Structures are given as C-alpha cells and as structure tokens.
Amino acid sequence: MKILIADDSRVMRQIVTRTLRQAGFGDHDLVEAADGQETLDKTVAESPDLVISDWNMPEMTGVEVLRKLRAAGNDVKFGFVTSECTPEMQQAAEAAGAAFFIVKPFTAERFDEVFSPILG
Amino acid sequence: MSVEVVVNTSDLFEMVEQVWVSYLDPEGVNPLIPTDEEQPSDVHSSVSITGSWTGHVVYASSTVAAKKAAAAFLAMGVEEVSEEDVTDVLGELANIVGGNVKAMLPAGALLSLPQVVLAPDSATKYPSAERITELYGLWEGEPVSVSMWQSRNEMNKEETA
Numbered sequence: 001m002k003i004l005i006a007d008d009s010r011v012m013r014q015i016v017t018r019t020l021r022q023a024g025f026g027d028h029d030l031v032e033a034a035d036g037q038e039t040l041d042k043t044v045a046e047s048p049d050l051v052i053s054d055w056n057m058p059e060m061t062g063v064e065v066l067r068k069l070r071a072a073g074n075d076v077k078f079g080f081v082t083s084e085c086t087p088e089m090q091q092a093a094e095a096a097g098a099a100f101f102i103v104k105p106f107t108a109e110r111f112d113e114v115f116s117p118i119l120g
Numbered sequence: 121m122s123v124e125v126v127v128n129t130s131d132l133f134e135m136v137e138q139v140w141v142s143y144l145d146p147e148g149v150n151p152l153i154p155t156d157e158e159q160p161s162d163v164h165s166s167v168s169i170t171g172s173w174t175g176h177v178v179y180a181s182s183t184v185a186a187k188k189a190a191a192a193f194l195a196m197g198v199e200e201v202s203e204e205d206v207t208d209v210l211g212e213l214a215n216i217v218g219g220n221v222k223a224m225l226p227a228g229a230l231l232s233l234p235q236v237v238l239a240p241d242s243a244t245k246y247p248s249a250e251r252i253t254e255l256y257g258l259w260e261g262e263p264v265s266v267s268m269w270q271s272r273n274e275m276n277k278e279e280t281a
Binding site for chain 2: 009010011012014015018056082083084085086087088103104105106107
C-alpha cells in the first residue's frame with residue numbers, strides 16, 4: 001500500500017515515518033508532502049491508499065485538502081495527526097470525511113490501534 | 121467576557137510528560153524530573169495563541185538538552201545533530217505543547233507558527249504579557265522549562281468582568 005505523509009515539519013514527517021515502522025507498517029510505500037497544495041497534488045497524482053495529514057499547513061490546511069478531494073469525488077482514506085485537538089476540529093474533520101484523528105504526541109501503540117484496521 | 125485560564129503547572133507537566141513518554145524517553149528510563157527551582161536556559165522556542173485566550177507558550181532548555189531532544193526525535197546520534205535539526209525540533213516541541221495547551225482553552229483560539237531563538241529565554245521579551253504558569257524540570261541533569269505568558273489586556277478583561 002502507498003501512504004502519503006503530509007506535514008510542513010520535516011521533524012514530524014520523520015517521526016510519523018518512524019512510528020509507522022515501529023508499529024509494524026514499515027513495509028509500505030511512503031510518500032511525503034510539505035504543504036497543503038502539495039498534499040492535494042500528490043494525492044491526485046500518486047493515488048495513495050492512505051493520507052496521514054497535519055492540520056495546520058501552509059498553502060491550505062489539511063481539512064481544506066480533504067474537502068477539495070471529497071468535492072472532486074476522491075474517497076481516499078484520509079485522517080489527521082495534529083497537536084491541536086479541539087472538539088470543533090474533530091467535528092470538522094469528521095464532517096469532511098476523515099477516517100481518524102490522532103493527537104501529537106502519539107505512540108506506536110496508538111498508530112497500531114488506528115492503522116491496523118485500515119492497513120491490515 | 122471573563123476567560124479563566126485552566127492550564128496550571130500540573131497540566132503543563134502532563135503534556136510535557138506525554139512528549140517524553142512518546143518521543144524522548146519511550147523506555148521510561150530518563151524522565152523529566154520536575155524541580156521547584158527556576159532553571160537557566162540556552163535556547164528556546166515559542167508559539168502564540170490568540171482568540172479566546174491570548175498569550176505565548178514557551179519551551180526552553182540547555183543546548184545539551186536541545187541536542188539530545190533533536191537526536192531522539194530524528195533518531196540520530198547527538199554528535200550528528202546540526203543547528204537546523206535543533207531549530208526544527210525546538211519548533212516542533214513548542215508546536216506540540218502549544219497545541220495541547222490550545223486544546224484546553226475555550227473554543228476560538230488560534231495557534232501561530234513556532235518561533236525559535238538560539239539564545240536564553242530571557243532574551244525574548246513579551247511586552248504587555250505576564251508569566252502566569254511555569255514548569256521547571258531536569259532531564260538527565262539538563263534544564264528544561266515550559267512557561268505560559270498571558271496578555272495583560274486579557275487579565276484586565278478578567279478583572280473588569
């Protein structure tokens with residue numbers, strides 16, 4: 001499977017990658033995006049099976065990317081990894097069609113719990 | 121409108137402890153030990169919050185602790201850590217703690233992008249803001265601190281509410 005990791009922080013992309021590996025998902029094909037526009041473009045161009053996205057990114061927020069994808073009929077599995085977790089953000093994510101919401105800091109156990117049903 | 125700040129030192133400690141458990145001390149062998157004494161710092165990072173609460177969240181540490189944090193975050197040796205690595209990791213630490221603080225505030229708060237200063241936290245001044253909460257700790261003997269600065273306008277609002 002192909003996973004797109006979208007975060008404007010190089011450190012966080014690296015931590016997400018490492019945590020995926022620790023949770024046993026290291027064999028998947030990993031692609032990265034560093035802002036909202038790149039996330040949208042790569043999701044269309046690379047057709048990943050899963051998008052793990054930050055919320056606050058330059059160019060476009062993660063939830064705006066998700067709304068654009070859904071408006072264009074793209075139903076890729078898409079969820080958020082963010083340090084901000086307010087009830088209104090969770091509701092906005094859910095309403096936009098997000099599959100999960102992970103709060104930073106996160107552990108490999110949390111990744112396993114969320115991604116096992118998706119990645120098998 | 122009166123906005124009561126609900127983030128105290130023990131809340132800050134819980135957030136920071138999660139960062140240690142998740143990234144800096146996953147084995148649980150080198151936790152951050154809280155101290156009552158103010159700790160000096162060499163470097164710091166901050167995010168601003170505006171809206172339902174207005175102020176700054178500041179993460180500060182010694183250079184050694186910042187390098188160790190960067191090494192742990194980026195899975196590399198401390199001797200390989202570059203200044204860019206330290207800067208990026210300090211920014212991410214402020215972002216994580218600031219995001220967690222924001223989650224405890226009333227709805228309608230906005231988080232800024234992080235700012236990193238490779239100088240002691242005393243080098244940055246926050247005009248019209250007052251330090252309201254602070255957490256000091258030692259990580260393998262190295263100083264680490266997190267503080268919250270609240271806008272005085274915000275405090276005046278509370279007093280007159």
